[in-house]
Amino acid sequence: MLKFGSTHFRGDVEVPLExxxxxxxxxxxxxxxxxxxxxxxxxxxxxxxxxxxxxxxEIETSSRLYTDRGHLFMSMxxxxxxxxxxxxxxxxxxxxxxxxxxxIRFDHIKPCDDLHTARVYENGRGASGPNxxxxxxxxxxxxxxxxxxxxxxELDALSQTxxxxxxxxxxxxKRDNTVMKRSLGAISGNGYLTAKASxxxxxxxxxxxxxxxxxxxxxxxxxxSKLKAQGRDVASLIDYARSQNDRLQLxxxxxLGLTNIEQNNIFRLLTVVSVVGIPPTLVASMYGMNFKNMxxxxxAWGYQWGLGLILCSALIxxxxxxxxxxx
Numbered sequence: 001m002l003k004f005g006s007t008h009f010r011g012d013v014e015v016p017l018e019x020x021x022x023x024x025x026x027x028x029x030x031x032x033x034x035x036x037x038x039x040x041x042x043x044x045x046x047x048x049x050x051x052x053x054x055x056x057x058e059i060e061t062s063s064r065l066y067t068d069r070g071h072l073f074m075s076m077x078x079x080x081x082x083x084x085x086x087x088x089x090x091x092x093x094x095x096x097x098x099x100x101x102x103x104i105r106f107d108h109i110k111p112c113d114d115l116h117t118a119r120v121y122e123n124g125r126g127a128s129g130p131n132x133x134x135x136x137x138x139x140x141x142x143x144x145x146x147x148x149x150x151x152x153x154e155l156d157a158l159s160q161t162x163x164x165x166x167x168x169x170x171x172x173x174k175r176d177n178t179v180m181k182r183s184l185g186a187i188s189g190n191g192y193l194t195a196k197a198s199x200x201x202x203x204x205x206x207x208x209x210x211x212x213x214x215x216x217x218x219x220x221x222x223x224x225s226k227l228k229a230q231g232r233d234v235a236s237l238i239d240y241a242r243s244q245n246d247r248l249q250l251x252x253x254x255x256l257g258l259t260n261i262e263q264n265n266i267f268r269l270l271t272v273v274s275v276v277g278i279p280p281t282l283v284a285s286m287y288g289m290n291f292k293n294m295x296x297x298x299x300a301w302g303y304q305w306g307l308g309l310i311l312c313s314a315l316i317x318x319x320x321x322x323x324x325x326x327x
Contacts, residue, residue, distance in 0.1 A: 048097070051073060205238065276314050
């Protein structure tokens with residue numbers, strides 16, 4: 001699917017594949033899982049080689065950022081969400097020229113979709129390639145900032161849950177275990193999302209530096225200034241994501257620490273039970289021996305004596321552990 005847009009005076013523009021040329025007001029072309037016919041149309045009208053999914057998926061810097069015949073070719077990993085809400089990355093490619101920006105994607109990427117569903121773009125900009133590129137990067141940066149804000153909100157809730165748990169729950173072990181499992185799962189999910197956001201921000205940072213250097217001969221002073229401002233925004237978000245990673249590590253350590261404490265309490269209880277049970281077992285086994293010469297067999301109160309020894313042998317270690325604070 002191909003969508004055509006303009007930052008000059010309106011949003012999407014209808015351009016059939018049978019058109020002899022692309023209207024001059026169009027400066028953003030969004031290729032979504034383009035077919036062979038659509039790729040042939042773009043290559044014929046724009047004079048560029050449309051990158052394939054395999055090329056966009058490569059991770060070498062030389063494959064992600066390069067120039068060819070006066071056009072800048074760029075790619076970056078972009079966050080997308082599955083139907084279950086899980087985060088993953090999908091390659092997003094750009095071809096930047098003086099008069100147009102071509103975006104190539106193979107998934108529904110929210111910042112791009114949002115621009116199409118908006119009534120208008122930021123009208124009044126010139127219909128140039130850099131203006132379209134700046135518009136796209138702004139939308140992507142806003143989207144990543146929203147993702148990090150959601151992570152922050154979830155971490156605030158997780159912090160309260162985990163540290164309230166550390167103060168002592170209501171004694172419901174099953175419920176406490178469920179809460180900790182959910183907390184660990186949420187920490188893992190948010191950590192993964194933050195890592196993907198960092199990858200995206202790093203890709204944007206490299207692209208902005210690349211465009212500022214390689215496209216300076218057709219960038220206006222205003223466009224260069226906006227690219228620098230976007231670079232500062234990305235740098236601040238990278239620092240913010242780094243601080244969120246530190247916070248995630250703190251919460252993970254706290255959750256694992258509480259889990260270890262609970263496990264230690266369980267092992268401590270098992271130790272008490274096993275130690276308390278050993279002396280009675282020893283007494284019972286001793287009187288269970290079948291020896292003929294056993295004086296207690298002739299005692300009138302021999303049975304009660306044996307039960308008393310068993311009880312005392314259990315109570316003494318139990319009271320000792322209680323005094324030590326083990327239970």
